[in-house]
Amino acid sequence: MVTFPPEKAPKPGLNIYGFASVKPYKLAIAAEELDVPYNYVHVDMGADEHQSEWYTSINPNGRVPALVHVKEDGTSVSVFESGACLLYIAAEFDKEYKISYPFGTPEYWKQVSWASTVSNRPCRHEASISPFVGGDRLTIADIAIFIFAYSARWCGVNIDEFSNVKAWCDKLLQRPGFQRGLEVPKPYAFHDEAVSNSDAQEFYIRMRKLGSRAIKAATDKWHGDMVPVPSDHANY
Template sequence: MIDLYYWPTPNGKKVSIFLEETGTPYKVIPVQISRGDQFKPEFLKINPNHRMPAIVDHQPADGGAPISVFESGAILFYLAEKTGKLWPQDLRTKYEVAQWVIWQVANQGPKLGEAGHFRRLGDREGNQSYAVRRFTDEANRLYGVLNMRLRDRPYLAGDQFTIADIISYPWTVGWQAQGQDINEFKHFKRWFDDLSTRPGVQRGLAVGADLAVDNTKLPPEEQERIRKILYNQRAIPVAD
């Protein structure tokens, strides 16, 4: 059994999609990030970076004690290796997949996240026009990278659906909030539409739908409290 420490964000949905696609048994343990669950001591033992998702595998392959894994890319590598699914191990395909997983965690996720952040922020912290333009343009560039990659193959690593596709897809669901028009990227859109019809993807996206909260509908003072938790974090003090 896999314990999935989860909140319904793009990073969380990467893992729930994999688990649903492969039929891997798992239990969702909500990490309510707007409440600060990610800073609780028991969660920090699993993920010292105080971010979700994270997993605990109670039946690791070595037969030993439960093993915890954090960071979405590492989690997908671990689960794919454990299940023997969605990460082909022939030399060439293996590294086609690996490089696109790392591309996602190093490029796509951070930059699309910043695009969404600054576009939501408005002028609450002063004029953000440069940041909005900078990250909206970078988001556009990254959609272009996907579009070019997919012009001559059905999936990111070639002919097979893999964890490379799973890890990239959830961050593209919010393309409108990132200031993009995916109709500009026909090869990407074909891939996006194809993945959007997969039952496992649909189930994975739906995980935690009952947990999600629309912060824009909360009172202003509650929105401010949540912003203080989620944004402009600094180091957690460490006892001597």
């Protein structure tokens, strides 16, 4: 039986486990769009909580985000990876189909396809996300892809070059649910305006270094006898 630190233990209802990185914001936005009460649990990556026994009991991959839904009958469900978490939130809490389509419909599978798409696809297929990604209204597909479009400059892409993507992104930013979700656990720090701030570059340089070190540590752990390729370690 895994013992959780008291402040990290799942409470009755929806528990979102995350960190102030990119993907966990998707879950907060979905919950806010549905007005679902939730308990946000901060996973301290700096203290390696994501590798702790209590957290890997939720997500064996040791990554954020994840969720635990403690139901009224006392049973609980754990889900990890942001796409799976969005699907669960929609299935469990979106009975009126505010951010999803009914299971099995063509629209359902279209939203799942887009929600599973690699993050750089919206800019390559900008015509397909107007007015929304998965159909004629907001779905989890929009939520899944939005956070990457909103962070395009962090990836070296100028979203202004893609007028439909820019209009779609601006439209979503006007929604109160998106605005509230982008504040949890603290204001989102990787959007275009923030990363373009010349007075705040020290933070982003530090984040890139931390990311590079994490990649190197993972590579060193699993590299084994594999033959290295020229791109290995290029960005350390």
